[in-house]
Amino acid sequence: MKIKTKIILLISIISLLFVVLYSGFIYYASANYSFEDFYKRLEIRAVTTAKIQLENGQDLNAIKEVKQEYLEILPEEKIYILPVPSEDSLQAEAIRLNIPISALIEIKEQKAASFRQQNIFYSGIRYTAGATDYIVIVSAENYYYTHHIAYLRNLLVSLLVFAVVLVIIISFWFSKKLIQPLQDITTKMEDISSENLQMRLPLSRNDDELSTLSNTFNGMLDRLEAAFESQKNFVSNASHELNTPLTSIIGEADVILSKSRTAQEYREAMVVILDAAEKLSKKTKALLFLAQTGYNGKVVKFDKVRIDQLIWDVKGTVDKIYPGNKVILDYSLLPENPENLQMLGNEQLLHLALSNVIMNACKYSNDDIVQVSLGASVSQIIIVVKDRGIGIPDTEIKYIYDPYFRASNTNAFEGYGIGLPLSRNVVKMHRGELLVTSVLNEGVTVEIRLPINN
Amino acid sequence: MKTILIPTDFTIESLNTLKEAIKLQSEKVNVVLVYFAGTPDSITEMLFFSKENYLSSFQSERFQEACQILLNTYASKVNSFRIELFSGFWQRVFTSFLEINEVDEVFIPKNYSMKLKNPRSFDPLPYFRKCALPKRSIPWDSNVNVPEKDRVAELFLQISHA
Incomplete structure (x- = not known):
């Protein structure tokens, strides 16, 4: 896989994971809160209704007033008041009221319970008035749950889609920006061959890892170039520096061999040739010495x-x-x-x-x-x-x-x-x-x- | 210890006087280069005036490097080295300048004329010639048309007749 794709994937996955976690948490917390809140409201209604219906005293009017004034009627609000049923009639009561029997038992034993059937929420309490125990159950449709939570869910999902698009775009741009200098270096490096070793990578102004890389490459090119050139230098030097003494040796030998000479002439010619050959030997040694560039080991x-x-x-x-x-x-x-x-x-x-x-x-x-x-x-x-x-x-x-x-x-x-x-x-x-x-x-x-x- | 004074115009060629002057010394000396230039006269410049900054603003890196080379070469002969600014316009002021700096001998170039590149600078040679201290002139061939003009290399290649 290319580094670019890797970066895109990594950034996208991490950011999306965050977005999903956040939205999930928000959704869960809001739903939970709306449940709790609604059950409390139902319970208040159950208590006030029980007080109004089952007790008689002077302050009843006040409670009634408060209820009418401040407790609005919830959608589909229903109130059931019944005396605590005996063990045997529990089943019948549950069917009559269309609620699970376990809920009735819970109210009877725990004195309070809340449960829900689809969108209808129930809250029941056990209320003692005088000598008799009653069960008061209030039920209503949770408007906040059905509407608000649905709205929140839609909002979060559309946000998620938006986030996906945004994250992909950003990670694409980001990876491109990260990779760009590397690609530049690659393109430049491809241009450099043994023919144009004098070319160098451009150095960016900031002192980051990539400019260190370019610097290292340039240093390597410096050494390569010097190695290449020292070889060429040797060839160029050798070709004209060695030629002169060689020509004089050949010329001298040619002339002396063109006809028969006296021993003295031969001796003189040999002295000239020896002199030239010595020069040649010295030059060759010196040139060979220069050709050893210090690169004999692998490092300078x-x-x-x-x-x-x-x-x-x-x-x-x-x-x-x-x-x-x-x-x-x-x-x-x-x-x-x-x-x-x-x-x-x-x-x-x-x-x-x-x-x-x-x-x-x-x-x-x-x-x-x-x-x-x-x-x-x-x-x-x-x-x-x-x-x-x-x-x-x-x-x-x-x-x-x-x-x-x-x-x-x-x-x-x-x-x-x-x-x-x-x-x-x-x-x-x-x-x-x-x-x-x-x-x-x-x-x-x-x-x-x-x-x-x- | 002797103190010698040498005029400079912050060109490398003018350092020849210094080079030859130190060569002529047989024992340790204090060396003072002096640059002749008026001080700034605008109020802001006067407010923030510093002799060191003012002097170093005229010196090129090459000049400083050339000085360092000379000081390295004659490290055992030079006890101290400093560059001074002279900005009085009268001979009398110059005389007291010599006294304050405890100068014992002055060296001047024989046939080199100072390059006054800075509009405030003025020619030190007339003041030097008039002063009462022992003075020696250093001759050399001033050649404008050399490849190394104004390079540090000029310091190495100047041939003097002293």
Whole structure:
């Protein structure tokens, strides 16, 4: 069963149960009250009539007056007065008066009884006047019972029908409202595939369970995206970084083999080939190192990372891949307290992110000077990477985080537009920020901010 | 302990004076930044005037962050750090301001002109140049056309000749 139907059923059943219970109780209590009340009225009539009929004294007139004045005649009111019958004549009397014999016996023994036959209500008392005992029975139709209770019953039933309709409508609306955000999330999730992993679920403003769910999904997407991209990044890096030394090896070998050479020439060629192969080996190792994204276990492990150490490591990696780079590490604004350089993070991922940024800086400035500075404020570690490269056109700077986007002035450089979005994702995963500012043909400054662990 | 006074306009570039001034210190100092601006003159503003709020209304988060970075870097050299407001228009008032704050030395930028973004603010440099205390000027290349203009990154990348 769908959750929606479940909610509708549950709400309807609970509310209807309440309505039925309430109306049942009201109906029962009102009927009961109208019975009691009517029997009392009949009893008063029985007592007054007995007094008037069976006794004689001065105050009789007063009672008569009161009776005429205040006790209205009930519909179908009948009064029976008879001396208490003997055991034998009870049966005959009961038939004559058309009342059950048990009632007569009860009046005789208990001195009072009330009972009813359909709509006719009876109240009888045993009255002693002088030496003789009488039985006085008053009967009348209970108008309140026949009419008012019927009206109340109709009212309650129609109310019940109305309540059913209302409850169903409300529960329908309610379940729809409850389910709606879930459905929204489902629709959005269906749109996200490996092709557009950069899409995220929208976050609602209030901090409820559903926005926690969306947040969790988004976090998962961040990690997935980073994993996917790091693989793509490896392929993209490998395809053009490995090509250069390979081409030089093949070219050198081709030339040297085209005709017979002296031993000296062979030796020189072999030195060139060995050099290129060594470079190739270093690059492959470095690239493979970057391709390990820290996802080898099933979860991303966050440990304490010293950022200054990390930058040294990154420089080592960059040196292997771009042997001719001019990266300058500037630690002049390093905080005195080393704790300010520590953060919780995944070293592999941060290494990947930072090396991407620095390698981009080297690449797009044709191995010009790249300045990498490090500092820390109270809550954030700030890494600044500045190059003197080609820069990014102003109109395109807002697209640089889109995967596969490449600025219009990058045709001379190989690349797939994967590195920067990947770096930004990694920084985002660490609750940091990556800001890029640029002046065309002057260079790009990348500011990476990471939260300090404390 | 020495107290040094440095003018500021709450831009990150102006913090270069601070950076170089602290670098030149050999022992612990008290650092006072001063912002030159007139106080508000409408009656409601005067009624609820607070120097701290008034000063922090001009400071961007980036500026505060840049200050924190500098204080982190030179934590052992800076004994205390505060930002003061100067709103007297006369040189005499400035002289007594220096006395009250027990300033021993002032640092001013050599070829940087203060950005007076707030209509009430005024240029502190003439007052500094006229004061009798020892003063040093800090030169640096002011380059408007850099990508990191007005970013925290600017603090890292400014090259000074001091």
